[in-house]
Amino acid sequence: TPRHATPSIPNRLLPTRQPANVLEEARIRLHVSAVPESLPCREQEFQDIYSFVESKILDGTGGSGTSVIFFFFFILLNDCTRSLQKLTGQKATADHAAALLEKRFSNPAPRKETTVLLVDELDLLWTRKQNVMYNLFDWPSRRHARLVVLAIANTMDLPERIMINRVASRLGLTRMSFQPYTFKQLQQIITSRLNKVKAFEEDALQLVSRKVAALSGDARRCLDICRRATEICEHSAADPSAAGLVAMSHVMEALNEMFSSAYITAIKCASLQEQLFLRAVIAEFRRLGLEEATFQQVLVQHQALCRVEGLQPIGVSESLAVCQRLGACRLLLLEPSRLGVLQRVRLNVSQDDVLYALKAD
Amino acid sequence: MAGLLEHSGYDEERLKRAAEQLPCREVQAGMLLSLMGEPHQYCYPSIFIYGHRASGKSHVINVLMKELELPHATLSCVECVSVALLFEQVLRSFFGCDVASLLPRSPSLTDFVRIYRQQSPARQTRYIVMEKAELLRDADANLLPALLRLQELVEDNVTVILLSEIVWDTFRPNTGCFEPLLLHFPDYSKVELQQILSQDRHPSYSAELYSFYVSILLGVFYSVCRDLRELRHLAALNFSKFCEPLAEGKVKETDTHKLWKNIEPHLKKAMQTVYLREVSSLQWEQMQQMEEETGALKGLSAHTHVELPFYSKFLLIAAYLASYNPARTDKRFFLKHHGKIKKTNFLKKNEKTTNHLLGPKPFPLDRLLAIFYSVVDGRVAPTASIFSQISSLVTLQLLAQVSHDDQLDSPKYKCAVSLEFICNISRTVNFDIMKYLYDFL
Numbered sequence: 001t002p003r004h005a006t007p008s009i010p011n012r013l014l015p016t017r018q019p020a021n022v023l024e025e026a027r028i029r030l031h032v033s034a035v036p037e038s039l040p041c042r043e044q045e046f047q048d049i050y051s052f053v054e055s056k057i058l059d060g061t062g063g064s065g066t067s068v069i070f071f072f073f074f075i076l077l078n079d080c081t082r083s084l085q086k087l088t089g090q091k092a093t094a095d096h097a098a099a100l101l102e103k104r105f106s107n108p109a110p111r112k113e114t115t116v117l118l119v120d121e122l123d124l125l126w127t128r129k130q131n132v133m134y135n136l137f138d139w140p141s142r143r144h145a146r147l148v149v150l151a152i153a154n155t156m157d158l159p160e161r162i163m164i165n166r167v168a169s170r171l172g173l174t175r176m177s178f179q180p181y182t183f184k185q186l187q188q189i190i191t192s193r194l195n196k197v198k199a200f201e202e203d204a205l206q207l208v209s210r211k212v213a214a215l216s217g218d219a220r221r222c223l224d225i226c227r228r229a230t231e232i233c234e235h236s237a238a239d240p241s242a243a244g245l246v247a248m249s250h251v252m253e254a255l256n257e258m259f260s261s262a263y264i265t266a267i268k269c270a271s272l273q274e275q276l277f278l279r280a281v282i283a284e285f286r287r288l289g290l291e292e293a294t295f296q297q298v299l300v301q302h303q304a305l306c307r308v309e310g311l312q313p314i315g316v317s318e319s320l321a322v323c324q325r326l327g328a329c330r331l332l333l334l335e336p337s338r339l340g341v342l343q344r345v346r347l348n349v350s351q352d353d354v355l356y357a358l359k360a361d
Numbered sequence: 362m363a364g365l366l367e368h369s370g371y372d373e374e375r376l377k378r379a380a381e382q383l384p385c386r387e388v389q390a391g392m393l394l395s396l397m398g399e400p401h402q403y404c405y406p407s408i409f410i411y412g413h414r415a416s417g418k419s420h421v422i423n424v425l426m427k428e429l430e431l432p433h434a435t436l437s438c439v440e441c442v443s444v445a446l447l448f449e450q451v452l453r454s455f456f457g458c459d460v461a462s463l464l465p466r467s468p469s470l471t472d473f474v475r476i477y478r479q480q481s482p483a484r485q486t487r488y489i490v491m492e493k494a495e496l497l498r499d500a501d502a503n504l505l506p507a508l509l510r511l512q513e514l515v516e517d518n519v520t521v522i523l524l525s526e527i528v529w530d531t532f533r534p535n536t537g538c539f540e541p542l543l544l545h546f547p548d549y550s551k552v553e554l555q556q557i558l559s560q561d562r563h564p565s566y567s568a569e570l571y572s573f574y575v576s577i578l579l580g581v582f583y584s585v586c587r588d589l590r591e592l593r594h595l596a597a598l599n600f601s602k603f604c605e606p607l608a609e610g611k612v613k614e615t616d617t618h619k620l621w622k623n624i625e626p627h628l629k630k631a632m633q634t635v636y637l638r639e640v641s642s643l644q645w646e647q648m649q650q651m652e653e654e655t656g657a658l659k660g661l662s663a664h665t666h667v668e669l670p671f672y673s674k675f676l677l678i679a680a681y682l683a684s685y686n687p688a689r690t691d692k693r694f695f696l697k698h699h700g701k702i703k704k705t706n707f708l709k710k711n712e713k714t715t716n717h718l719l720g721p722k723p724f725p726l727d728r729l730l731a732i733f734y735s736v737v738d739g740r741v742a743p744t745a746s747i748f749s750q751i752s753s754l755v756t757l758q759l760l761a762q763v764s765h766d767d768q769l770d771s772p773k774y775k776c777a778v779s780l781e782f783i784c785n786i787s788r789t790v791n792f793d794i795m796k797y798l799y800d801f802l
Contacts, residue, residue, distance in 0.1 A: 324535075324537070
C-alpha cells in the first residue's frame with residue numbers, strides 16, 4: 001500500500017434504491033444521520049456560539065487588512081498525536097507531539113491562522129495528573145496562540161467535579177448549557193424533518209414527542225421511535241404500497257417496544273423452577289429482613305416451595321444451575337460461582353416487579 | 362468382561378485391545394464412544410468429565426485416543442501457565458510445528474481462532490483433552506467460555522474434553538456459557554479395586570497368591586485410602602515382605618493364615634510410616650532388605666528439635682504464653698506482688714482448655730517483651746540483637762506477623778509452634794511452661 005493513501009471503503013456495485021412510497025421517504029428523512037441544514041429550536045444557541053467564535057476570530061486577525069480570508073481549522077481532538085497530524089500533517093509520538101504543539105502555541109508568528117478546536121466527550125480526557133486538560137485550556141490563554149477551544153461534555157458541573165483548581169480556573173466563564181427539548185420543540189423538529197411529507201397523523205406525532213419529552217427529551221430517541229412506527233405501519237398493512245398514515249396504535253406499539261422493561265417479560269417467560277427460585281429468594285429476604293441471602297439459605301426455601309407445589313424436590317446442582325442462569329440474565333446479582341453454595345444472592349430488580357411478573361399469569 | 366466396547370465406526374481389533382486395558386470402566390468408555398460417534402460425524406462441542414482422583418478419567422481418554430488413533434491434543438492446564446502455551450500445544454499437535462510458529466508472541470484468542478480456521482478442515486473429529494481443567498477458571502475470563510464452544514468458533518469438527526476433580530457447578534462463569542455434557546466417573550468399589558490390583562501379579566508366584574495378598578492389603582488400607590495409585594504403590598512396596606516366608610521355605614502357598622499373620626503387623630506399621638511419607642519408599646525398601654526392625658528409623662516429623670540461641674528460646678516461650686494465655690491473666694502469672702485476685706473470678710470454668718483448640722491469638726510486641734522480661738531471670742537490655750532475633754524468628758516461621766500494614770508501629774505477632782515443640786524448648790532452659798499456661802492450670 002502507498003504510504004500516504006487516503007483511507008476508503010469499497011464502493012457499492014449498485015446505487016442505493018430511491019424511496020418507493022411515502023413511508024420510506026419519511027424513514028430516510030427521519031434517519032438520525034440525516035442532519036438538516038438549519039437546526040430548528042436551537043436558533044438562540046447557534047447565534048450565541050456563532051457570535052462568540054466570530055468575535056474571537058476577528059480579534060485574532062484584527063489589523064491585518066479588511067479582506068482577510070479566515071483560515072480556520074476544525075479539529076476533533078482525541079489525543080496530542082492526532083491533533084498535531086490534523087494541524088500540520090506530521091506524525092510524531094505523543095510526547096513529541098505535545099512538545100511541538102506547545103511550541104506552536106507559545107511562539108509568536110506573523111501570519112498564523114486562527115484555529116478552532118472542538119473537543120467532544122471532554123470527560124474521557126481525564127487523567128490523574130490532568131495535564132491533557134490543563135494544556136488544552138492553557139493554550140488559548142496564551143497571547144500568540146490564536147486558538148479557540150470549544151469543549152463539549154455531558155454534565156454541567158464537570159469543571160467543579162473532576163478538574164483540579166488550576167485547570168478549572170483556565171476554563172473561563174463562558175459556559176453554555178443546552179436544555180433538553182420540550183415536547184413542542186420535539187414536535188417541531190419532526191415536522192421540519194418530514195418537510196411536508198405526509199406520513200404521520202398529527203396525534204401520533206404529539207404522542208411521541210410528549211412521551212419522549214417526559215422521559216429524557218432526547219431527539220435521537222424521538223426520531224428512532226418515529227422510524228420504528230413507520231416500519232410497524234408498513235408491516236401491519238396488507239399491501240405495503242398502500243399502507244396509509246402512521247396512526248396512534250402504531251406509535252403506541254413502538255413506544256411499548258422501546259420503553260417497556262425486559263426484566264418483567266424475562267421473569268414471565270422463565271421456566272417453572274426459575275420462577276420458584278425467585279419466589280424462594282423473596283421468601284428468604286422476607287424471613288431475614290435483609291436484601292441479601294446465601295444460596296444455601298435460599299435452597300432450603302426453594303425445596304420447601306417445591307414440596308408445596310407438589311414437585312420433585314430439587315437437587316443442589318440443579319438449583320445452583322437455575323440460580324446461575326438467573327444470574328447470567330442479570331435478574332440476580334451473584335458472587336463468583338466457585339464459592340459454591342456459600343455465594344450470596346441479591347435481586348437486580350425490585351421485589352415488587354418480581355411479584356407483579358409472577359402474579360400476572 | 363472384555364469385548365463390551367462396540368461401535369460401528371471403529372476397527373473391532375482396536376476396540377478389543379482398548380477394552381482389555383480398561384477394566385471396570387466399560388460403561389464409561391462405552392458412553393464416551395457413543396458420544397464420539399463415527400470418526401467423520403460431529404461430536405458434542407464440549408464434554409466435562411469429573412470424578413475423584415485416580416478414577417481413571419485420563420486413562421480412559423488416553424487409551425481410547427491412542428488405540429483408536431484419533432487426532433488429539435492432550436494438555437495439562439498446570440503446564441500451560443499462559444494461554445500462549447496452550448494455543449501453541451494445540452496447534453502443534455494438530456497441524457505440526459510450522460503452524461504453531463505462526464502464532465504471534467502474545468497471542469490472543471482471536472489469533473488462535475484465526476490461525477486454526479486457516480488450516481484445512483478436519484476429516485474426522487479432533488479432540489482437545491484438558492487435564493486439571495479447574496485451573497482454567499484462573500485464566501482469562503473469556504478462555505473457558507470460548508473453549509466450550511470452540512466447535513462453533515472455528516467451524517470445524519473439534520471437541521474439547523475437560524477433566525477435573527471438581528464439579529461443574531463451580532466452573533460456570535457469571536455471564537453464562539455453553540453448557541457442556543457432564544459425565545461422571547464414579548469411584549471404584551472394593552471388588553473393582555481388588556480386580557484391578559490383582560492384574561499386576563508377580564510372574565514367579567501364582568495369581569491366587571497375589572489376589573490373596575491384595576485382599577489382605579485392602580482389608581488393612583481400604584478404610585483410609587481408596588486411591589488406586591496409592592494402593593498400587595503400597596502393594597508393590599510390601600510384596601517382597603509378604604513373600605519372604607515363601608522364599609525361605611517356611612510356609613507353603615496354601616498356608617494363608619500364616620502368611621496373614623506375618624504380613625498384617627507389617628502393613629499396620631506401613632500405614633503410620635510410609636503412607637504418611639514419614640519414611641520414604643526407598644528407605645522402607647532398604648529397611649526390609651536389611652531385616653531391620655521396621656519403624657526404628659526416625660521419621661520426618663520426629664525431627665522437631667531446633668537449635669536456637671538462649672534469648673530466642675525465651676522469646677519463643679514468651680510468644681507462646683502471649684498467644685495462648687488471655688491478657689487479663691498476665692498480672693496473676695507474671696507479677697510478683699499482684700495483690701489478691703480471687704480464684705473464682707480468675708478461673709472462668711467455661712473458658713477452660715479452649716485456647717489450645719481455638720488456635721493462637723495475636724498479641725502486640727509490647728506484651729511479648731513484657732512477658733519476656735519477666736520470664737528471663739537477670740537483666741536483659743533491649744538491644745538491637747533482641748529485636749533482630751524476633752524478626753529472624755518470623756523468618757524461620759516460628760512466629761507469624763499478623764498485621765502487615767506497619768512494620769515499626771506496634772506490630773502484631775502470632776506464635777506458630779506446637780505445644781510439644783515449646784515443651785522441648787522450655788526443658789532445655791529449665792523453665793516449667795505448664796505452670797504458666799492458663800489452659801493447664
